[in-house]
Amino acid sequence: MHTVLIKNGRVVTASEDQIADIYVEGETIRAIGKDLPFTAEKVIDATGLLVFPGGIDPHVHLDMPFMGTYSSDNYETGTRAALFGGTTTVIDFILQTQGKSLHDALDAWKGRSDGNAVGDYSFHMAVTDFNDHTREEIKQLIDKGITSFKTFMAYKGALMIDDHQMVGLMQEVKKHGGLVTVHATNGDMIDYLIAKHRKEGKLSPLYHYLSQPEVTEAEASGRFADLADYTGVNGYIVHLTCEGALNAVRRSTIRNQRIFVETCIQYLTLDASLYDKGFESAKWVMSPPLREKKDQATLWAGINQGLVQVVATDHCPFLWEQKKMGENDFSKIPNGHPAIEHRFELLFSEGVTKGRISLQKFVEVAATNAAKIFGMFPQKGTLAVGADADIVLFDPKEKHILSAKTHHMNADYSSYEGWEVTGKCKTVLLRGQVAIDNGKALVQKGYGKFIKRAPTAPVV
Numbered sequence: 001m002h003t004v005l006i007k008n009g010r011v012v013t014a015s016e017d018q019i020a021d022i023y024v025e026g027e028t029i030r031a032i033g034k035d036l037p038f039t040a041e042k043v044i045d046a047t048g049l050l051v052f053p054g055g056i057d058p059h060v061h062l063d064m065p066f067m068g069t070y071s072s073d074n075y076e077t078g079t080r081a082a083l084f085g086g087t088t089t090v091i092d093f094i095l096q097t098q099g100k101s102l103h104d105a106l107d108a109w110k111g112r113s114d115g116n117a118v119g120d121y122s123f124h125m126a127v128t129d130f131n132d133h134t135r136e137e138i139k140q141l142i143d144k145g146i147t148s149f150k151t152f153m154a155y156k157g158a159l160m161i162d163d164h165q166m167v168g169l170m171q172e173v174k175k176h177g178g179l180v181t182v183h184a185t186n187g188d189m190i191d192y193l194i195a196k197h198r199k200e201g202k203l204s205p206l207y208h209y210l211s212q213p214e215v216t217e218a219e220a221s222g223r224f225a226d227l228a229d230y231t232g233v234n235g236y237i238v239h240l241t242c243e244g245a246l247n248a249v250r251r252s253t254i255r256n257q258r259i260f261v262e263t264c265i266q267y268l269t270l271d272a273s274l275y276d277k278g279f280e281s282a283k284w285v286m287s288p289p290l291r292e293k294k295d296q297a298t299l300w301a302g303i304n305q306g307l308v309q310v311v312a313t314d315h316c317p318f319l320w321e322q323k324k325m326g327e328n329d330f331s332k333i334p335n336g337h338p339a340i341e342h343r344f345e346l347l348f349s350e351g352v353t354k355g356r357i358s359l360q361k362f363v364e365v366a367a368t369n370a371a372k373i374f375g376m377f378p379q380k381g382t383l384a385v386g387a388d389a390d391i392v393l394f395d396p397k398e399k400h401i402l403s404a405k406t407h408h409m410n411a412d413y414s415s416y417e418g419w420e421v422t423g424k425c426k427t428v429l430l431r432g433q434v435a436i437d438n439g440k441a442l443v444q445k446g447y448g449k450f451i452k453r454a455p456t457a458p459v460v
């Protein structure tokens with residue numbers, strides 16, 4: 001059996017920090033400890049390096065049909081770029097087409113993912129049309145390891161469901177121990193503001209931002225939490241960006257509710273001043289939009305308060321040519337940006353190096369919490385005997401510059417062009433194989449495997 005011995009690294013998990021060796025046998029970790037008495041086919045000296053569990057990004061969109069085009073990273077390019085940046089597992093979103101079944105959508109996504117992924121992946125199912133037939137499919141999907149169901153309270157006419165459907169879905173998911181996740185913004189209000197701005201001839205990317213004010217997110221987050229409280233389902237708000245929305249979640253904790261919160265690396269690091277650059281601002285047209293500095297402060301604090309459990313990316317890249325679909329109308333700019341490769345290093349650099357979060361917190365929000373919330377723990381998200389050997393050897397001191405010229409995502413611009421980052425993923429193992437070593441990818445497309453997830457709430 002293939003064996004690897006990683007020697008003398010500083011092994012950091014969400015609960016431990018020790019200088020130790022890790023011995024890998026096949027795809028999993030066999031032992032962790034000081035001066036392990038094993039010989040191995042491959043020995044890696046990790047002296048001076050941090051040794052982390054592989055990162056988990058539970059919010060990515062690969063090869064996704066959206067706003068009249070497809071996101072530009074497919075399973076191969078997207079999961080490979082993720083590995084370069086220390087993310088060994090991603091969870092992608094399957095989108096149900098309204099009028100069709102959840103299984104039709106699953107088949108379409110399997111057609112794009114099977115045999116193509118380089119890194120490991122799993123699926124959330126986005127329910128865009130909840131009806132009696134869909135209801136029957138919920139348990140079937142949970143049995144297949146798809147245990148989280150995404151809802152959109154926005155993108156009216158395409159993905160949005162109303163509260164009638166939301167409550168029905170929540171009750172069904174609750175029955176089977178699944179999780180309901182949500183893009184929580186008020187779709188009707190956003191639609192109104194988009195129409196108003198267009199009518200007034202206000203068509204630049206700035207008006208994308210002005211069509212989604214903080215209240216649209218705060219209101220929907222509160223409503224989602226209330227409906228989840230009523231139905232008793234566990235909830236998870238994706239890409240939460242702002243103070244108002246986090247305060248709605250804070251209120252829900254008073255009634256001891258389980259509403260998990262994800263923010264994304266861009267909302268911690270970039271702000272709405274980027275919407276002041278004419279059409280270039282299309283690079284940062286995403287939903288929800290970037291917010292204010294005060295919101296960044298709230299989100300960092302929310303991480304330390306345990307209210308924000310996950311930092312993801314919402315990676316949904318488009319080439320500049322695709323962004324230009326909205327050159328004359330902000331509402332036609334495909335929403336999303338490239339980030340899958342930079343989450344782990346940026347979070348370390350802006351979070352740990354700058355003293356905003358501890359090393360343990362870093363591991364929690366970059367890997368462990370997502371594994372727990374989404375039913376992959378302890379197979380993924382930690383360094384422990386029996387866990388998958390998904391391991392990042394990280395140089396905390398190495399500085400490097402982010403650029404479209406050097407990144408591995410299929411995107412011809414970078415949202416972080418010229419940013420200096422402190423800390424670099426040097427070697428990345430995925431299920432025992434060295435996947436990335438000193439800037440080279442060593443595993444091929446097809447190595448990435450589908451990760452079946454468990455329900456994480458009691459089955460009622």
Ligand code: URP
Pocket residue numbers: 061183285286287288314316335336337
């Ligand atoms: O702008 C975004 N976020 N694009 C991807 C779809 C979504 O809402 O997550």
Ligand code: ZN
Pocket residue numbers: 183238239287288
């Ligand atoms: Zn969204």
Ligand code: ZN
Pocket residue numbers: 059060061314316
């Ligand atoms: Zn998304």
